[in-house]
Amino acid sequence: MVTKARKTKETDISVSLKLYGEGKNNIDTGVGFLDHMLESFSKHSLIDLDIKCIGDTHIDDHHSVEDVGIVLGSLLSEVLYPAKGIERFSNSCIVMDEACVECDMDLSNRPFLVYELDVYGKVGNFDAELVEEFFRAFILNASISAHIVQKRGKNKHHIIEAAFKSVAVSIRRAIAKNDRIGIPSTKDVL
Template structure:
């Protein structure tokens, strides 16, 4: 496992991960719904993940959610690049009851996010617009090109969980070992 910490006036975060793990997690962010999503992300990506966060949640969850995405993304990039002997591209369509979310991604070392999951409201106390903030922070810092698209769904919890699982499964597929591809780029560098 490798680790990274970040301390600001708003948050104090430590993340440890192993991208070649078994999907084991120990998550304590102070944001219960995010803990649930990150636990699911770890399980379905097979990335071992430990996260602790002490944040200014007395104000709201925004700083914690976004800053966790920043630290997790930066650590993921540290563990991943340079990309070699892995598939590089990954896709997943994940169904959770009535909801279906797709994720297509490229471990390109070029960050880009397409986020077409139009949600408003809350899941419990969790503001649903924070999901996009998390993924934007993660993707930009992980330097991956990611498209997350809601195909259908009504239940906000199901939609968000399907999104986290879709990203997780797409990452797992993109990180699949393949010695034949070498450096999976015509530029001979990622």
């Protein structure tokens, strides 16, 4: 496990991860819905995660959600790059009842996000707009290029959970070991 911490006036966060784990996790962000999504992310990426966040949730969940994405993404970047002996490219399409979300991914060390989920309003007490904030923080800080696109769906919980699972499965596939490829770039560096 490798660990990264970040403390601001708004949040105090510690994240530990094991890239090639078993999907074990211990997550407490202070935001119940985010905990549920990150537990699912850990399970389906097979990345072991320990996350603790103490945030100013008495204001709202924004800072905690975004800052967890920043710390998790930064730590993932530290363990991914320079990339060598992995697939690098991947995609997955995850169905959850009526919802279907696709994630196409390149572990390029060049961050870019296409986010096309039609989720607004609330899921329980959680502001659905924070999903985009999380993914933007996570993807950009992880230096991943990802397209997260809703193909269909109506239930916000299903759409969001399918998105987290599709990102998780795409990461699992992209980090799959492939020693034949060496450095997976014609530039000879990632």
